[in-house]
Amino acid sequence: MTAASPREGSATGGGPREGSVTVAGPLPARPYDVTIVGAGVVGAALARELARHPRLRVALVEAQDDVGQRTSKANTAILHTGFDAVPGSLEARLVREGHRLLSAYAAESGIPLEPVGALLVAWDEDQLAALPGLADKARRNAHDGVRPLDAAELYAREPHLGPGALGALHVPGESVICPWTTPLAYATQAVRHGVDLHLGCRVESVTGGTGGGPQVLGTTRGPLHTRWLVNAAGLHADTLDRMRGHEDFTVTPRRGQLLVFDTFARDLVRHILLPVPTALGKGVLVAPTVHGNVLLGPTAEDLDDRTATGTTAEGLAGLREKGRRVLPALLEEEVTAVYAGLRAATEHDDYRITAHPGQAYVTVGGIRSTGLTASLAIAAHVRDLLADSGLALGPARDLEPVRMPRPGRTTPRPCRVPERVAADPEYGVVVCPCEQVSRGEIRDALATTIPPRSLDGLRRRTRARAGRCQGDTCGAAVRELFERARR
Numbered sequence: 397m398t399a400a401s402p403r404e405g406s407a408t409g410g411g412p413r414e415g416s417v418t419v420a421g422p423l424p425a426r427p428y429d430v431t432i433v434g435a436g437v438v439g440a441a442l443a444r445e446l447a448r449h450p451r452l453r454v455a456l457v458e459a460q461d462d463v464g465q466r467t468s469k470a471n472t473a474i475l476h477t478g479f480d481a482v483p484g485s486l487e488a489r490l491v492r493e494g495h496r497l498l499s500a501y502a503a504e505s506g507i508p509l510e511p512v513g514a515l516l517v518a519w520d521e522d523q524l525a526a527l528p529g530l531a532d533k534a535r536r537n538a539h540d541g542v543r544p545l546d547a548a549e550l551y552a553r554e555p556h557l558g559p560g561a562l563g564a565l566h567v568p569g570e571s572v573i574c575p576w577t578t579p580l581a582y583a584t585q586a587v588r589h590g591v592d593l594h595l596g597c598r599v600e601s602v603t604g605g606t607g608g609g610p611q612v613l614g615t616t617r618g619p620l621h622t623r624w625l626v627n628a629a630g631l632h633a634d635t636l637d638r639m640r641g642h643e644d645f646t647v648t649p650r651r652g653q654l655l656v657f658d659t660f661a662r663d664l665v666r667h668i669l670l671p672v673p674t675a676l677g678k679g680v681l682v683a684p685t686v687h688g689n690v691l692l693g694p695t696a697e698d699l700d701d702r703t704a705t706g707t708t709a710e711g712l713a714g715l716r717e718k719g720r721r722v723l724p725a726l727l728e729e730e731v732t733a734v735y736a737g738l739r740a741a742t743e744h745d746d747y748r749i750t751a752h753p754g755q756a757y758v759t760v761g762g763i764r765s766t767g768l769t770a771s772l773a774i775a776a777h778v779r780d781l782l783a784d785s786g787l788a789l790g791p792a793r794d795l796e797p798v799r800m801p802r803p804g805r806t807t808p809r810p811c812r813v814p815e816r817v818a819a820d821p822e823y824g825v826v827v828c829p830c831e832q833v834s835r836g837e838i839r840d841a842l843a844t845t846i847p848p849r850s851l852d853g854l855r856r857r858t859r860a861r862a863g864r865c866q867g868d869t870c871g872a873a874v875r876e877l878f879e880r881a882r883r
Contacts, residue, residue, distance in 0.1 A: 412588065413589075414587060414590065415590045417587060417592075417595070419461060419849065421617065423594060423597070423615065423618055423619070424592070425621070428455045429452045429624060430446055430455070430782070431620060431622035431625055432455070432456050433613075433626065433627055433629050433636060435457070435460075435465075435593065436464055436466060436579060437464060437579040439626075440456065440579040440582035440771075441579075441771040441774065441775040442778055443583060443586035444775065444795070445772075445775035445776060445779050446591070447591050447795060449791070449793075450790070451791070454586075455593075455594060456593045457594050457597045457620065458593070459597065459598035459616075461595050461596055461853070462848065462856075463580055463582075463583040463593070464578075464856075469856065470735050470737025471739075472691060472765065473683075473686070474570065474683065475499065475573045475769050476570065477539050477567060477569040477570055478491030478492045478537055478539065478766070479567050480533060482745055483536040485745070485746045485747075486749065487747050487766060489773075491770045492773075493770075493776075494766075495769055497772035497773055498769060501581075502573060502578075505581045505798050506577075506799050507581055507800060508577065508686035508802055508806070510571060510572050510804075511571040512571060512572060512666065512667055513570055514566075514670050515550065515553065515554065515564040515566055515567070516530060516565040516671075516672060517557070517564045517669055517671065518563050519561055523562075524562045526672050530672070531543075531544065534565075534567070539567075539569070541567070542566060544563060544566075545563055545566050547563055553666060554665065554667065556664045557669070557722065558722055558723060560721075570668050572668065572684055573768070574686050576857070579771075580800065581800050582771070584844070585797075588798070589795055593846065594617070595849070597615045597617045597620075598615060599615050600614050600615060600616065601614035602640060605625065605755045606754065606755060608756075610622060623787075624756045624758075625756065625757045626757075626758045626760060626778060627758065627760060628760045631740050633761035633762070634647045634761060636759075637759050637761060641755075645761055647742055647761070648699070648742065648743075649700070649738040649739070649740070650698050650740075650741040650764075651739075652693060652694025652695055652736060652738075653697075653712060654691055654692065654693030654715070655715055655734055656691060656732055657689055657691075657692065657729045657730065658729055658732045659688040659689055659805075660729055661689070661726055661729035661730075662684060662690060664690065665684055665690055665726075668681060668683040669681055669682040671722075680719070680722075681693070681694075686805060687805055690726060692716075694737070697711065698741065702738065705735075705737065707735065730864070732863070733862075739764050740761070740762060740763060741764060747761070747762050748761035751785045753785035758785070760778055801857070803831070810823035810836060811824055811826050811834045822834065823836035824836075827877070828859070828863060828869075829869055830863025830864045830869065831862055831863040833859055837858050838854065838858055838860060838877050839881075841858050842877070854878055
């Protein structure tokens with residue numbers, strides 16, 4: 397396993413036993429106490445939570461070659477307050493608690509976060525009439541800070557807003573966050589405290605698990621034995637659930653396409669601009685990002701294909717049309733990237749988190765766009781379900797903090813900090829001019845606890861090739877550094 401970089405706040409001397417990170421070859425023959433399937437933001441958060449109990453032997457299993465490779469990497473990067481969740485639902489409670497937990501964790505771990513607040517904008521009389529009901533729902537969700545704005549105050553707050561808005565609901569506390577650093581921080585902390593991360597390991601069958609016997613997961617890397625199984629498989633959670641004999645829900649992939657505008661557009665918007673929500677979701681929004689860009693999206697397309705993460709001309713054109721009404725000047729700015737993600741929508745309006753004690757199995761399904769926000773609260777909830785179902789957790793410990801690199805716009809890159817360059821000249825050699833990424837940062841990313849296995853993974857960790865030119869200038873140099881490290 398690759399040693400952790402001291403620049404990422406790794407423990408020194410006498411620290412906890414580290415787990416392993418594997419990407420190929422057979423899996424350990426010794427049974428695990430708990431195996432979590434799916435290293436998205438929820439699975440990684442649970443691995444971190446269970447790492448607090450050193451008596452447990454825990455595995456985190458992921459079909460892809462990196463953590464957060466599916467739904468977790470392609471969302472709107474918003475830390476939700478849960479103001480518009482269904483009051484009394486499990487999702488409402490966990491989002492509310494998760495907002496508090498992740499806000500604190502981000503500050504501790506160096507995850508970029510900006511509390512910009514949100515404006516729920518009404519564009520016609522029906523939407524304006526819906527705002528008091530949404531404010532009441534927010535209060536029932538214990539979010540008392542919302543208040544209505546008339547058109548004059550709305551335009552004072554957002555002077556570039558398109559003409560015709562009648563008013564808005566101001567929702568303080570809504571924030572933007574880095575969606576890539578979050579699951580990586582969770583998984584890094586878990587591995588440093590003994591969790592084994594097995595990548596490139598797709599689960600294809602599950603047998604056993606009744607009468608107290610071990611379960612056997614048939615994977616693409618051979619069998620894996622475990623006493624308890626947690627299904628955090630996201631888009632494939634219903635498939636794994638059926639392997640255990642349950643048909644509690646069906647995942648319908650809901651594609652969300654998004655446009656990413658250049659950093660020159662950042663001054664056009666001060667808040668997250670939300671439409672009045674519909675049954676399909678929160679609708680098309682305009683939001684700043686912690687990296688200084690502006691997002692427009694997502695679409696909401698129910699599909700059958702769980703791999704359909706491509707964008708379409710029709711989808712992007714529809715986004716531009718809606719964006720033109722909300723923020724006309726935005727459409728004059730350059731689009732630097734487009735992407736699409738799939739949300740694990742189900743036929744239910746709440747999370748599908750269920751314990752099956754007789755099978756030593758817990759399902760964590762139907763975690764939609766709020767999963768990033770709720771991740772730490774979901775992890776604590778599932779830990780309690782496991783304990784109530786018979787898993788002996790043993791004593792808990794505090795985890796040694798991680799300190800992740802912070803590639804957000806509010807923190808200067810190392811190349812702009814003279815003290816860091818003086819201490820290590822590699823931080824002064826800029827490889828990616830658009831994002832000011834230095835050779836030292838790339839070196840550090842390639843030597844971390846969970847190093848990137850692809851150029852896309854390196855981009856998520858450093859922002860190299862993620863700027864205005866999308867790698868046209870730096871692509872060859874970044875690839876050379878990446879390939880050299882792999883050799």
